[in-house]
Structures are given as C-alpha cells and as structure tokens.
Amino acid sequence: MFSRDNWKEIFETIQKNKLRTFLSGFTVALGILIFVILFGFGNGLINTFNDFFADDATNVFYVFRGRTTMPYKGYKSNRQIEFDNSDLADIEKNFPLFLEYTTPRISRQDTVKYKEESNSYTTQAVSPSHQYAEKTIMMKGRFLNKNDIKDKTKYAIIGRLVEEDLFGAKTSIGKYIDIGGSSFKVVGVFQDDGGDNEERIIYIPYTTRQLIEKNTDEIDQIIVGFKPEIGYAGAMAFERSLNSFIREKKYINPKDQNGIFIRNVADQLKQNQQFARVLQIIVGFVAFGTIIAGIIGISNIMVFVVKERTKELGIRKALGATPKSVIGTILLESVFITTISGFIGMLIGIAVLSSLGEKLKDFFITNPYIDLTMATVATIVLIIFGAIAGYVPARRAAKIKPIVALRDD
Amino acid sequence: MIEIKDLHKSYKMGSNSLHVLKGINFSVEEGELVAIMGSSGSGKSTLLNILGMLDEANSGEYTLDGVPIKDLNETKAAKYRNKFLGFVFQSFNLINYKNAMENVALPLYYQKMGRKERQEKALKYLGQVGLTEWATHLPNELSGGQKQRVAIARAMAAEPKVLLADEPTGALDSKTSYEVMDLIQKINDQGNTILVVTHEEDIAHMCKRIVHLKDGIIVKDEKVKQVRASEYV
Ligand SMILES: Nc1ncnc2c1ncn2[C@@H]1O[C@H](COP(=O)(O)OP(=O)(O)OP(=O)(O)O)[C@@H](O)[C@H]1O
Ligand SMILES: [Mg+2]
Secondary structure, X not given: OOOHHHHHHHHHHHHHOHHHHHHHHHHHXXXXXXXXXXXHHHHHHHHHHHHHHHOOOOOEEEEEEOEOOOOEOOEOOOOXXXXXXXXXXXXXXXXXXXXXXXXXXXXXXXXXXXXXXXXXXXXXXXXXXXXHHHOOEEEEEOOOOHHHHXXXXXXXXXXXXXXXXXXXXXXXXXXXXXXXXEEEEEEEEEEOOOOHHHHOEEEEEHHHHHHHOOOOOEEOEEEEEEOHHHHHHHHHHHHHHHHHHHHXXXXXXXXXXXXXXXXXXXXXXXXXHHHHHXXXXXXHHHHHHHHHHHHHHHHHHHHHHHHHOHHHHHHHHHOOOOHHHHHHHHHHHHHHHHHHHHHHHHHHHHHHHHXXXXXXXXXXXXXXXXXXXXXXXXXXXXXXXXXXXXXXXXXXXXXXXXXXXXXXX | OEEEEEEEEEEEEOOEEEEEEEEEEEEEOOOOEEEEEEOOOOXXXXXHHHHOOOOOOOEEEEEEOOEEOOOOOHHHHHHHHHHHEEEEOOOXXXXXXXXXXXXXXXXXXXXXXXXXXXXXXXXXXXXXXXXXXXXXXXXXXXXXXXXXXXXXHHHHHOOOOEEEEEXXXXXXXXXXXXXXXXXXXXXXXXXXXXXXXXXXXXXXXXXXEEEEEEOOEEEEEEEOOOOOHXXXX
C-alpha cells in the first residue's frame, strides 16, 4: 500500500488537482497557524506577568511608613511614623522562625561627580542583605559587607549605567566619586534585570548615610526577607503578625489604613499568576476551538473531494481498483496534504511568534512561544482527525457499486 | 467463455420494482464477436453491466471462463474485472486529468505492474490504435473518435479475456464509427472475445453474431456474414 509507485500515483493526482490540494492544504495550515499563534500569545501573557516580578525576590515584604489618620492611645491623628535601627533589631528578635534577613533602605537623590562628568542619581543606603531582595547581580568587585556597615565605610556600589555615564569605557573600581559632597570609593559594579532605572542606582552602607545625616538612626523603609519554605500561607500569616507587631510598637490604630503599609510581593505574584492562568485557559479554549474548526473544515473538504471524484473512482473500480486501494488513494492523498501543510502552518506560526519577541509588549505579550511538543501534538491530532474524517466518505465511495459511481455526472 | 442461465434482474423503484431481464440464457465461445441489439430500454446495458461485473443479477447463473461469478466480495470482484474484463463505454469514461498514455496504463497499475513496463505497454497499445503521437495529450485535447480509441487501448492493455463495449460508436459520426469498428474487428481477428451493444444495423452486421433483446428476453440469436468495416473507411 505504501510502495513508491503508490506515492507516485498520489503525487501526480495532487499535482494535477491543484485547487483541491490548495483548499485542503490551506484550511489545515491556517488552522494550525492560528492555533500556534493563539497558544503562543497565551504564553506571552504569562511571560509578561512573570517579568513584572522576575527582577526582584518574591519572598519579600516592603514596609513603608506614612502619617496616621486616626487617633490612638492618646496620640493624635496625622502623626508621621518614624522607623529607626531598633525596629530592625526588634523584628529580627521577634520573628526568627519566619525571617531570613532584614535590610533598611534610605533613598536619596544626589548629584554625583567624577572628574568633569556629573549627574543626578538615586542612592540607596542599605545593608548587605539588600542584594537578595533586589537580586542584584555583581559584574565587577563586590557588594557591601558587614564590615562596611560596622565601620561606616565610604564605599559605593554603582550600577552598570552609572559606570557607563561617568567612566565611559574606563574601569571605575578603586576610583573616588563625589556623592552629594562626600567622597566615596567605588568597590563594585552591578547589573539588574529590572531595566535601565534599576541600573542607575548607587548603593552605600546605611550606617554611612546615617552618619552623614547628623549621626541619626532613622531609616525610610524596612525590607523583610522571609524563608521561602513557609509557603504562601506562611507568608500571609507572617504579614499579619508583622503588621500588628509594628502597629503595636508604633501605637497605630489597628483599623488605620495609613500609618504603615506592607507590600507583600508573594501575594501580588500569586494574584497575577492566577489571573494569567485564567487568561491562558481562555486562550487555550479558543485555540482548541480553532483545531476543532480545522477538523470540521477538513471533513467538509474530504466529503467534497470524494463527491467530486465519484465518477473517477467508478472508472478506477471498473478497471480493477479494489476497495482498499480506493480508500488508500483518498486517505494517503489527504494525509499527505494535511501533514505537509500542517507542518508548514506550524513552522510559519513558530516563525511568526519568534519574530515578534518584545514587539507586542504594549499588549502585555512578551516573547510569545509555543513548545514544540505542544505544536507537534496539535498538528498530529489534526492529521489523525483529518484522516478519520476522510475515512468515512472514502469507505462509502469504496463500497458504492461501480455502475452507480459511473452513472454519476 | 461466457455462460449464463436463467438470468433475472429487476430494479427497485420505491415500492414497485421494474423487471428488466426476465430469464436470459446464452453463451459465447472464445473468439466470438457478438452484437447485442434491441430497442431502447430493452435491457442491453443492464445485461452487459452484469456480464462486466459492474452490477449484479438477482438470480441465475453466470460463468466466466469456467469461474462461477456469484457472491464475490468487492476485492475479488475487482481482481476479476481487472484480469478478465475490458470495458468500452459510450461516453468514453477517460480520467480527465491523466493523459492518453496514463489512462491506458491505469489498469496495469492495478495489476501491480512496474511503472516502466506499464508505460511501455501503454505505448504499445496506443500504437495499435494509431495514437502514438497523442500519448501525452489530455482527453479534452482529443476528438471523440480518438477518445474512444484511447478507451479501447485501455480496455485491451490489461489483456482481458472478454472485451465489453456499450454503444462504443453511439457518440460518433458514421465515418469515425467505422474506424472504431475496424479496430474492434482487428482485435477480434487476434482471437479476442468481444460483445458490442449497439442500436445500429450496420454496426451490428460488422459482428459475426447478432443477439436481439426484447422486453428482457432474447427473441432472436443469429450468426451473420461479417461486413468488414475497412470497406467503408
Ligand atoms: N439504476 C436503475 N434504476 C432503475 N431503473 C433502471 C436503472 N438502470 C436502468 N433502468 C431501467 O431498466 C431498463 C433497461 O435499461 P437499460 O439501460 O439496460 O436499457 P438499454 O437497452 O441499454 O437502453 P438504451 O438503448 O437506451 O441504452 C430501462 O427501463 C431503464 O429505465
Ligand atoms: Mg444502454
């Protein structure tokens, strides 16, 4: 049934019936193409959501301070909440089970100079653990260490773009830069996947910043890293206890919406992932529908093809074609066309997806892709169902008496 | 070669049935050239289609070259059609997207003959019907007579035991009809058994025997003196 001669006969038939070939090929290719693209877009959506979080650790709380809006325990409302070094120590002492690290963050906007170059940058005064929270990647030199905090060293870790702006192609390590009037030695250069803004930052020891600002112990923001093992439920519980702990310590009304605010990255991530998953399921349904439509399309074409060929099949039977060879002729032709055009559609789809890359980022689709197994399975499913759809009319044609088929006009 | 006994055939048309062949008895020896005549609707085509295994009788016996033809499955029937029988139709029934040579080679494909051999043989038979130069032409580029000659070459290529022709000249003018009959006579001269259904007296007299059908039975079966078609060409 699969001899070379059979294939030759099929190739000739395909070549000489171009419209028919084109119709069924086009339907299948289009079906697979749309499937691949839709499915790829679904993955692109997920990518976009994951990208929002990819550059920072997700086992982190950011604790912000603000003004109270309710009076509490003798304190008036509209009181500015302050954080200081003792808050860090208290949090560490009270939550050893959940806690992995804490780091303060004091952000300032400073004019930074090196020789003739001068520019304004955000400096963040932090502790060494900050590297985990931001997922800072060191390119040269080192990040801050414990001794820098203890000794209040005037060392700076600068972003890749800060180095590019101030030093051009020259190396910055060991050079001195002027940050807001104080001289700092550059000991490290970092990169960050969070985009250009996150690479125009300078890190310095928080104790040094406090020393410069009249030896205060105030801090702007507290970042708390927790152990990933505690899981989502653990993180939510930890957030609640941390919240009430700080409120109690700072005399903030538990019902006050302001005063302090905790950004729970894990919770945001989870919500976004759920949203993305729902979107993907919807897209998956639409894609599945496309495959079904493709199967229906190819079935209709097969019915049409067999109808159109009834007389020819009658002639072939009169000349000695067996039912098996009649079915074979129809099926092999259809499977051959669906296979070729299915894979063409699949490849075009994959090519389109990979050429898009970040071009549709405005529509929340980043690097759309489909894994090859998924695309291949969908294509094969369409081929198999196309064959089944073709088998039914083919068998009917094979059973029909030659004299009846011949009478067909 | 062919033997039929008490052959009956009726067509079901809704609730009533039309009795077309009402007990046909007849036999054909090897090498005969038989014309089947009769008025329109007398059952000539029905008889020929049953002989050609394109259709089945309701009852009666049919033996082809010593093989009883009865209750065959489609695959078996296809083999017998391929090996024993060649058809020529009034409307030619060539496959329109295949050229003359490919049409002639088609029954050989179903004999599982190799491609090369098939083409050689097809060309040989096209040569015998005088169409070597038209081998690569599609049917719609051929005249009616040429088409019928391709159809005859196709029927002969499989080297069947019996050639069945249903009004082979029905769609042709008289000059072309005689050319086709000349060809059929020559094939018969080589010893092939041929049955020709026709309306036309002159065509019938180019055969060696005439069977008259009327209302589903044979009313007359006579040997005749063959008129050579070449006299008219
Ligand atoms: N498939 C069919 N279904 C029903 N009736 C049929 C069928 N085929 C033929 N008949 C009827 O059977 C009768 C014999 O038909 P047949 O074709 O054998 O006649 P014929 O002798 O070949 O006539 P013609 O010279 O017109 O070709 C006719 O009355 C015809 O209407
Ligand atoms: Mg007839």
